[in-house]
Amino acid sequence: MVRILALVTCSFFMSVLLSGCVPESKTVIDDQGARISSFDWNIPDSIPFPKVPANNPMTEEKFQLGRHLFYDKRLSSNGDISCSSCHEQDKAFSDGITRATGATGDVHPRNSQTLVNAAWYQTLTWGNPLLVTIEQQIMLPLLGTDPIEHGINEANFEQILQSIQADPVYNELFAAAFPQQEDPLLGEQAWNNSIKSLASFVRGLVSFNSPFDRGELNASAKRGERLFNGEVLECFHCHAGYNFSDATTDRETQFSQLDFHNTGLYNIDGSGAYPEPNTGQHEVTGKSEHMGRFRAQSLRNIELSAPYNHDGSVATLRDVILNYANGGRVIASGENSGDGRMSPVKDGFIVSFNITNSEVDDLVEFLKSLTDTSFVTNPRFSNPWLPPSSQQTFTESQEP
């Protein structure tokens, strides 16, 4: 009896182990179309596609129309301001000055950002957590009044539109971009189409071809990369991931935590106050704990976008690093004087650290390795109103 029982037990196990009871190994991956797009993003396989609003799918035609609008000074009250006035390709679509001046002379309180991989940002400005699409953001420079940038308003709206409608180039571009519309240049529809097209162009400004991306770091940059990713400097926490910003989102991201950071740049009142109106996230929420919190900028092409920080108050990358090394910035005199190191609302990662001059050089060299020269010279992103031979060397005097 026992022998039979033992035999049955052994047979059962052997049959389980050797028979079809054990399924064959396989893995089914269903990314639900995450790598499918009719638009040619021209990005490496390792980079997820960005999110695109359902009501404004990317097309090459809208990208090209947006490119023309981006460089068109007619989209301003004085005919002298285009998007490219503050976002110049050779500067990674920043402007190289501390703060830009709008069509009516208003000086913008904040430094002009780069437009590098804007499609991958969770939020679109320095400190506003509510602006989550490029379409929303574009309305501000075009139509905003505080400050006035392009200066488009109810009074000049029709006049600007008429100048666009009268241009045969635009007639062709609008028709191609919005073929389902009978008259895409008609009234308010034309503005909606313009916003969508400008957003498509900005969304298509893609930069993932730096020496870093190609694995071509020199020895100094490699040392800087180790510093960057080290637990002493802690850079990589806020400047995280493939876009070097923790404010990154993409098609693979289902939920996002909006992160803004106070880097100890100011501490006017001893409670961490920043100079008005540049109080970052606090400017929108009014919450004291949000004082001085700004989005971590992507570091891609950061070499080209000096001066730095939200108000352009730091001249060089070296100065930025030294501010972090000090655990904040000390302003000894003036209306903004204060010890940022002692800010009670400073981010926990902004702690002082020791760094030698050569290490600063290495870190700067690493940051320079994020410069994508093909991005800032790509004819596809350049001013289409210029003759093809001069499209890579943009100058304002040649704008329409």
Added chain:
Amino acid sequence: MKHYFSLFTLFIPLLAQAHYIPAKDTPITLNASLAATWRSDNVVEENEYWQVPGSNMGGDAWPAEEGIQVDEMTLGLGIRIDENTYGIVEVGTHASGRSDHSSVSLEHAYIGYTCCEEFGPLVIEVGKMSAAFSPSLSSHAAERLTSETSLAADVFFGRYFHDEGARLMWHSDSLTAGAEIWKGNAFPATASAGYAWDAFARYQWRGNNFSLSSGAWLYRSSAETRADHRYGGGHQHTPVAVPGETIAVFPDTRFTGDTDVYGIHADVAYTSDDQYWKSGLKAEFMGMQMDGTLHDAIGRAADLDSDQTGAWAQPYITVKNHTFGIRAEWLTSDNVITGAPANQLGADSGMANPTGFEPSRYTAIWLWQWKETIALRTEIIDDQSLLEDNLRFGVGIIWKQTLWPFNGNSHH
């Protein structure tokens, strides 16, 4: 007394791995065990992570390392408090991939109570203890034929199972049935997701020459943002490599969802009339189902539906003081990952197994019971748990002894 003697006798095969009840005539017992092994090679290189393809590992499933390693050390105290009550305390260490993980830990601290002879009897145990549902899961390196835990235990349970909980067992002459409820600290559960539980049944029989033990069990648990705490799970430190080498940061992917594991096991043996030799087969089959979500810190999430199996079989023969055996192990995985980040999270979590690779491992063992309390073990391991084969050798020593009451005998 007769009842309890029979009860304790009954427990011996059931709880031979690490559980026992102090007898009334020896109310205090102190047992020690140690297993140390020298191995010829690492499973993975120093800067790599051990991740069996198609599985989401965790717990204490550290890879075997080259050189000398203390596989396990235990020191267990058992106290018979009164006729019905006893207490068990055991401390131990386990082999670890990191020096800061090798510290002594409290593995058992529980109170047991026996009663109700007319029903069976019943045994109730409460405290921190090992699970009883799978004999192999609670076995120590000093008690197994092999120095390394089974792949199935490594992958499905993170090698060991120590948790706080309660156990109720019922016994008859040849049947044992029980249920356990756990706080959820032991992999694959997390305490934040609520209690885990299991139920098991076992049949045991011993004749003149043959002995048989077989059983079945079911374990159910839930997890919430479960991490692989071997390498991740908290603040991510940037690994430091020697100059000229690089170390990838461990992808700290989490799992939230349900895990059900079931298993059957058997242990059959034949002992010659003169007890000069003994031969047998031990085997276990486990199946695991995971249903939940893989996700990470930057907001990526993908649905996971996973069916995995693990099995091992170990024929052996003992001739006088020498035991020769072979353990063969297999794993399979059938995973479906759905969602935009499915590719990335599948790769980061280890669940992606695009080539349909089926991990296996074969261990040939010679164990020589050199002295009553000391044995020497030699192993040849053909490890195919990763895509790259690893052939290593192991030579180890095992010490098992009852320190109190002192009579020079090994415990159990």
